[in-house]
Amino acid sequence: MPTQYPDILFQQKINKEIKIEPKDWMPEAYRKTNIRQISQHAHSEIVGMLPEGNWISRAPTLKRKAILIAKVQDEAGHGLYLYSAAETLGITRDEMIDDLHCGKAKYSSIFNYPSLTWADMGAIGWLVDGAAILNQVALCRTSYGPYARALVRICKEESFHQRQGFETLLVLSQGTVDQKAMCQDAINRWWWPSLMMFGPKDSESTNNDMGIKWKIKRKTNDELRQNFVDMAAEQVKVLGMSLPDPALQWNEANKKYDFGELNWDEFWKVVKGNGPCNKQRLAARVKAHEDGAWVREAAVAYQRKRKAAVRSSFGEAKEAV
Ligand SMILES: [Fe+2]
Ligand SMILES: [Fe+2]
Numbered sequence: 001m002p003t004q005y006p007d008i009l010f011q012q013k014i015n016k017e018i019k020i021e022p023k024d025w026m027p028e029a030y031r032k033t034n035i036r037q038i039s040q041h042a043h044s045e046i047v048g049m050l051p052e053g054n055w056i057s058r059a060p061t062l063k064r065k066a067i068l069i070a071k072v073q074d075e076a077g078h079g080l081y082l083y084s085a086a087e088t089l090g091i092t093r094d095e096m097i098d099d100l101h102c103g104k105a106k107y108s109s110i111f112n113y114p115s116l117t118w119a120d121m122g123a124i125g126w127l128v129d130g131a132a133i134l135n136q137v138a139l140c141r142t143s144y145g146p147y148a149r150a151l152v153r154i155c156k157e158e159s160f161h162q163r164q165g166f167e168t169l170l171v172l173s174q175g176t177v178d179q180k181a182m183c184q185d186a187i188n189r190w191w192w193p194s195l196m197m198f199g200p201k202d203s204e205s206t207n208n209d210m211g212i213k214w215k216i217k218r219k220t221n222d223e224l225r226q227n228f229v230d231m232a233a234e235q236v237k238v239l240g241m242s243l244p245d246p247a248l249q250w251n252e253a254n255k256k257y258d259f260g261e262l263n264w265d266e267f268w269k270v271v272k273g274n275g276p277c278n279k280q281r282l283a284a285r286v287k288a289h290e291d292g293a294w295v296r297e298a299a300v301a302y303q304r305k306r307k308a309a310v311r312s313s314f315g316e317a318k319e320a321v
Helices: 006-017 028-047 048-052 062-089 091-102 119-139 145-173 177-196 209-215 223-239 264-274 278-291 291-318
Strands: 249-251 256-258
Touching: 028 062, 028 091, 028 145, 028 278, 048 062, 048 119, 048 264, 048 278, 062 091, 062 119, 062 145, 091 278, 119 145, 119 177, 119 209, 119 223, 145 223, 177 223, 177 264, 223 256, 223 291, 264 278, 278 291
Parallel strands: none
Antiparallel strands: 249 256
């Protein structure tokens, strides 16, 4: 194949399931799509720490507190792997952080909803991490190598998150009348925003076509949303709770659940920055970044000192010879 057709060679590699690596030739749009998707994913992990971090100091027991701290810490780790994966495409960490802080880069809208009760820790783990897993398991086979490899570890940790969330709800669902009501209330509030995590309908998504052709995405938004509904509709029975959708019904002919229409006005409102907590979340991120400036400065100063020490000991060694 003549090398003047790198785009054809590129597509052949994708078709043969050969991973694309940082130094390989790639179409500019492929690079940009991956930068957008991976950095957006990284931002979601970091902003996602906020609604749960909010409950660390109010966890009901020491055991619950330890589990929640571990979970929130995992999300920070996910952010770090993903920022590193995005950096291999030629964008710097500072550029990505700036894009987030100025509102240019998006993160998952789900984190613009408030976490009002302890049961929200369960609902977030079960539904939000559950929806994230479906997206991410499909992405473990994504065509860009560093992203696919980062996702393997992330998925293992996400499945722990989902189970801990479900177990938190299970305990509440077997508790007092108030605890049961709190459990149902959290499910009611998180259900529809979780379905929105899969993005717009396929018919309205602008990123689906190329994403599928380049195997960046492996399943469409609608397919993943359906998988999620089918999973949650069964699991909620174990909790003895219900999902807040009167249209939810098993369809024997299609072998899947039918479900009601999402509130797309609300979806677009939150995406465009006008959800219940958009401003609060971004302000918390900017503050954390500013408050952490001294840590970054100290790390740079320490590294400079170490390098100077190595240089001077090298100089002394040379003089001795
Ligand atoms: Fe995560
Ligand atoms: Fe998670």
